[in-house]
Amino acid sequence: MNYHLLPFTFTRISNHEVLVNELGDMIISPFGTVYKLVNREPVDEELFKSLAANFFVSDTAIPVLSDIYALRLREKKRFLDQFTALHIFVLTLRCNQNCVYCQASSCNEDCTSVTMTMHTMKKAVELMFKSPSPYLTMEFQGGEPSLEPKLLRYGIELAEEINKAEQKNINYVLCTNCVDLTDEVMDICKQYKVMISSSLDGPAYLHNTNRGKKDSYEKVVAGFERARSILGHDQVSALMTTSELALDYPIEIVDEYRRLGFRSIFLRALNPYGLATTNPDWTDYTDRFIEFYKTALNYIIDLNIQGTFFIEEYAAIILKKMITPYTTGFVDLQSPAGIINSVLVYNYDGYVYASDESRMLAEFNDYTFRLGHVDEPYENIVYGKAAKNAAKYWSNEALAGCTDCGVRTYCGADPVRNHSTQNDLYGYRPASLLCRKNKAIIEYIISLIIERYDEVMPIFKSWLL
Amino acid sequence: MTIQIDRNIFDDAAISKTIYWLSGDFSFQRRLEGEIESITITPKPGSEMSDLDIELAFLDKLNDNKLRGIIANETKDIRTILYAKAFADDDYLSEEDLNE
Structure with missing residues (x-):
């Protein structure tokens, strides 16, 4: 088959492969799907249509709907604007x-x-x-x-x-x-x-x-x-x-x-x-x-x-x-x-x-995330040395252990927690209890969607109205 | 226990990422001889996994990391393009840039 892959990662939950792309779109598929996609082997036709419609694969090197993809990506990071x-x-x-x-x-x-x-x-x-x-x-x-x-x-x-x-x-x-x-x-x-x-x-x-x-x-x-x-x-x-x-x-x-x-x-x-x-x-x-x-x-x-x-x-x-x-x-x-x-x-x-x-750490004489004083100019505070240092570690798209994580787009980065628990802003995911907790909860929610779809999805959707 | 990995099949990145995730519970020693890498795995105190379970866990993660690596390599350019399209100032990005 002739198609192009788009960025995604995957994990295994409840005997399924769960594929998640940069937009947070999720495809639940049988074991072996990723292997087939990587090797361009045929996958189920309906599954392939879903993969194409949800930006996991594309007929062209740059997806025809790349503008839509970009808009959706920007929406996912709207809080930055x-x-x-x-x-x-x-x-x-x-x-x-x-x-x-x-x-x-x-x-x-x-x-x-x-x-x-x-x-x-x-x-x-x-x-x-x-x-x-x-x-x-x-x-x-x-x-x-x-x-x-x-x-x-x-x-x-x-x-x-x-x-x-x-x-x-x-x-x-x-x-x-x-x-x-x-x-x-x-x-x-x-x-x-x-x-x-x-x-x-x-x-x-x-x-x-x-x-x-x-x-x-x-x-x-x-x-x-x-x-x-x-x-x-x-x-x-x-x-x-x-x-x-x-x-x-x-x-x-x-x-x-x-x-x-x-x-x-x-x-x-x-x-x-x-x-x-x-x-x-x-x-x-x-x-x-x-x-x-x-x-x-x-x-x-x-x-x-x-x-x-x-x-x-x-x-x-x-x-x-x-x-x-x-x-x-x-x-x-x-x-x-x-x-x-x-x-x-x-x-x-x-x-x-x-x-x-960060202010709670300061009560224990740890001022790593003290950005400045209210008497200082705004720019010195939000673009100052402490802020710039934290910024080096605040994107999970660029952190070891997070980059490839199948549920990365549903999670977040937390240099403050990394620092307070591991004395390292970058953090070490295999021993991170925050990672352990977030991953377990996110994967559990996905497992409910896989195993009890008809029961839980109407409820989950009603929570978002 | 020691696992032998053929480096023609699994690259350094896939092996390193696998070791990274298992390094909370195990210590690793790597030795490369020709095309074969020998990885000696020693459980840290408290681990209750059998050798077979350790080997299966290692190989499962290794296979997945290999696939993730292939996807990441194959899609890194389009990922950059899509992020640039989403976040770069339009004035600095033309259609030609995106199609290059």
């Missing part, structure tokens, strides 16, 4: 909880010198508007940012004022534990349509154990109700973090989210930052998390089959990359990496970091 959209403002490290896995090195409410000054906030907001992105998300984190209502109001009102001239589309997000949402904080949220992003780790016994408090769960749930009643039901979302204890309760955690009226859950693994680094065995944790994830995902799929619409957000992000032509705004699964390209962090102390994880 707009540059940094997510701007995280770490208002303070003060916190009113005592979480066992705290990744943000928070300290108690009485701490001093760990809160952003008004001057830093002003400079940080001005830097945010230097980003060319027409969409800006101003996310307030901590510690517990609701402990600093005056700073919160000042930041938002300054952004509103500057935006009268800039005319950007701005969203505000307050990442709060919802334990003590005062009238002052609620007034700000209502006035400026601030979304609440909170944390709930599951049922009371689990949540309270993780928080190191006896009554955290009750307060958080009461906070959800209060925020929903004032701001609207959909203005409140929650994230869970899978502590070691949580690994034994996948079903209970999903049920708790449903019981509290959430229509989705993000099954999120612990990150090896901050106090979470004290976990003893990350390899064991990662393997157990993968099993936890599969159990919870299967349970969620069963719920959907039974008629309950409920989304697993991490799977939805991967599926969007897998079965739509679009990119996602999720910074952890991007190549080039989400650091700087999609997110910047303005820390309470005035320094600017490449990501949330």
